[in-house]
Amino acid sequence: MILATSYFPPISYVAKFFGNDVIIDIHEHYIKQTYRNRCEILAANGSLFLSVPVSKGSLHKPCSKDILIDYSKPWQKIHWRSIESAYNNSPFFLYYKDQVEECVFSNHKFVSDLNQQILEMIFKQLQLKIDVRYSENYIDPGTDDDFRNSISPKNKSGIGFSFYQQVFSEKHGFQSDLSILDLLFNMGPDAKEYLSIITKDILS
Numbered sequence: 717m718i719l720a721t722s723y724f725p726p727i728s729y730v731a732k733f734f735g736n737d738v739i740i741d742i743h744e745h746y747i748k749q750t751y752r753n754r755c756e757i758l759a760a761n762g763s764l765f766l767s768v769p770v771s772k773g774s775l776h777k778p779c780s781k782d783i784l785i786d787y788s789k790p791w792q793k794i795h796w797r798s799i800e801s802a803y804n805n806s807p808f809f810l811y812y813k814d815q816v817e818e819c820v821f822s823n824h825k826f827v828s829d830l831n832q833q834i835l836e837m838i839f840k841q842l843q844l845k846i847d848v849r850y851s852e853n854y855i856d857p858g859t860d861d862d863f864r865n866s867i868s869p870k871n872k873s874g875i876g877f878s879f880y881q882q883v884f885s886e887k888h889g890f891q892s893d894l895s896i897l898d899l900l901f902n903m904g905p906d907a908k909e910y911l912s913i914i915t916k917d918i919l920s
């Protein structure tokens with residue numbers, strides 16, 4: 717199964733690692749306005765996308781592994797302030813906040829390195845022993861197990877996602893397939909079981 721790199725990836729992305737041999741293609745062509753450098757959370761005013769700004773110069777390089785993070789603006793403070801505001805009242809925010817904040821302020825040079833730290837942190841908090849594999853070369857398309865572009869903000873689907881209590885669900889209704897942060901802060905250790913239950917429904 718092939719995935720792209722992802723910033724605080726959606727729930728469907730993390731579920732792909734359950735019972736599958738997954739490789740993250742960091743040599744693929746970087747695509748803007750995707751989960752490669754953005755995540756979606758549920759805030760007081762509804763769905764909110766948080767995007768890691770990238771250096772425009774690095775966009776001339778085709779590989780995701782070469783995309784540089786742009787630190788000319790205080791995006792880290794904005795992201796953390798948004799996450800804290802959205803989930804401060806969630807049941808498990810205090811339990812995971814330090815680990816998430818550490819990732820946000822890690823000051824990596826490349827987006828893919830930041831995303832790698834995030835994914836390793838997620839698996840550690842979920843108590844999942846998964847060795848994340850990364851491509852050494854670009855992987856040609858043409859397989860049914862290629863999800864590099866199908867897991868996308870433009871292709872969201874609520875199929876297979878059971879309701880769980882979200883901080884602002886009473887105001888905005890249940891929002892499916894948000895960032896794994898939403899599941900982690902709202903369900904805590906039960907997030908692992910939730911992922912295992914929905915996996916079969918969203919792998920097709």
